[in-house]
Amino acid sequence: MMIIGLTGGIGSGKTTVAGFFKDLGIAVYIADDAGKRLMNESPVIREKVQELLGEEAYKNGAPDRKFIASKVFQNKQLLEQLNSIIHPAVEADFKIWRAEQTSAYIIYEAAILFETGSNKKCDLNILVTAPKKQRIQRLLKRDDSNLTEIEARMKNQWSDARKSKLADFTIDNTKLEQTKLQVAAVHDKILKAGKNSEKFC
Known part of the structure; x- marks a missing residue:
């Protein structure tokens, strides 16, 4: 396929x-949506993101996306580090999704x-x-x-x-x-x- x-x-x-x-x-896989979902669901990702950006990266148990954006989009190194946390998880999620698809x-x-x-x-x-x-x-x-x-x-x-x-x-x-x-x-x-x-x- x-x-x-x-x-x-x-x-x-x-x-x-x-x-x-x-x-x-x-069938369409939206990587950005998957990344957001995994940031909400994965305690491992949450721990790593908070280690990188501080406890403020999550508010009431959910990612504070405005806070995160204010940090990483002004700092290329932080953005790369955040991507290195999210992207492997998205790739693993995509492989599971791909195996279930039947479109052309x-x-x-x-x-x-x-x-x-x-x-x-x-x-x-x-x-x-x-x-x-x-x-x-x-x-x-x-x-x-x-x-x-x-x-x-x-x-x-x-x-x-x-x-x-x-x-x-x-x-x-x-x-x-x-x-x-x-x-x-x-x-x-x-x-x-x-x-x-x-x-x-």
């Missing part, structure tokens, strides 16, 4: 694109797919893009974040130009109807790639 990586800068709408693939019957291929959606090298574990990779201004507007409406916080998070992700060199497909998520058409076209190409290559059998 093919694993298709799906990524995009914060606010690009990669989760929206993932939803369109779901509509086509494709599966999608692994992650915000920092290329930055962590996770794209190398995928057979093909999709990059979702959108103009920076539009991405910021989406985030201001969606998240309880200000412009400074958003730009700090953006600085910790690669540029679209850098990621596009590693992507097999690029989807411009500016207008939803056009995005749907692009997803359908990419879906057809992935199915054909699977049929035409022994690598994906």
